[in-house]
Amino acid sequence: MNIDITDVTRRFGRTRAVAGVTMSAGPGVLGLLGPNGAGKTSLLRMLATVIPPTSGRIRLLERDPGVAAQRRAIRRRLGYVPQHLGYYPSFTVVEFVEYFALLKEVPAAQVPRAVATAVERVGLGDKARARMRTLSGGMLRRAGIAQAIVNDPELLLLDEPTAGLDPEQRVAFRGLLRDLGQTATVVVSTHLVEDVGAACAQVALMDGGRIVFHGTPQELTARGEGRTAAGDAPLERGYSTVLAEARS
Template sequence: MNVETSGLTRSFRRRKAVAGVDLALGAGVYGLLGPNGAGKTSLLRVLGTVIPPSSGELRLLGRDPAGHAERREIRRRLGYLPQDLGYYAGFTVVEFVEYIALLKEMPRQRVPRAVAAAVEDVGLGDRARSKLRTLSGGMLRRVGIAQAIVNEPELLLLDEPTAGLDPEQRVQFRGLMRRMGERATVIVSTHLVEDVGAACDRVGLMSDGRLVFTGTPDELSARGAGTGVGDAPLERGYSAVLAEIRT
């Protein structure tokens, strides 16, 4: 298992953003759904070793991130796209992706080819030498995805990766997620249930810091049969599960 959590919590002062999450994930694409404030981003930040958990068990890629050496080893094999990707406006696309690759401690001789592959994978080859300040929001999102995948991570965490992408780019991105999921654990937080239906093997639905549903996209769709609100089966399943826990 690449991700193992048991009773994982994360509090910010009195508020529990993550309130006891159990996960056991191997290779594949895992979709994380939930309303705003459900705890998806906090969970991804804990899994990305950005912030430590408040309590509970956490093992990533078979290692305990509480230890410095093990955390460093996890980070070498990790790809993380934050919800708000900060970037250096004066860097070009390849300079930014290269910078992150070097900070991921990739061997320098491997970096140019890995950067080229990542930039091509996200369809930014024609803007490779453009300054980041000149790119659109969707392009910047793709730069963020490129830096996340440049080291061919074994654990890839993507927070709202398709925000700002046009429909064609979203379709291409789903293909990329599926390819990555063949050998890595990909966890993608999103509001777009169609992304989950098209690319994810499994899906978790969070509400108030808890995982209130875990299963396949088909199983989530089935929960909404005849009851849920929404235009698509997954949307109906999503709203049915949330309505159920609120009553």
């Protein structure tokens, strides 16, 4: 399993953002759904090795992120797009992607080709030499995705990756997700239920720091059948039903 976590919690002061999550995932696309404050971002940040858990056990790519040498090995095979993508405004798209390729220790000789492949894969070839400060919100998200995939990761973590993308770009992005999920474990945190239905083989629904549902999009849809829960689409009704049950 590329992700294997057991009873993981994360506290920020008195707030328990993640409250005893246990889950495992192999290759494929896993959608992480949930309302604001459900703990999705905190869970992704722990999986990205940005913050350690307060308690519990995490193993990523069969390694322990608590051990420096193993954490480094994990990070070489990890791609991460945070919710708020930081970037150096004066860098070009290529410089931005190359910067993270180098920090991921992609062998120097392979960096130019890896950068070109990642930039083309997200459709930013015509903006390769544009400064980051000149890009639109959707282009910035795509540059963020390019840096995440530049090392051909085995574990890819995307926090709200479709925010700012137009419908055409979102369709293209779903295709990219499905492609990446052939070989890697891809975890996508999103508010957009339709993204999960279109691109994810598995879905986990978080609420109050806990995972209240883990299954396929079809199973989530089935939970809402015959119910009067809110939602314009079957998957949304399943989402609302599970949330209502978890809170009752």
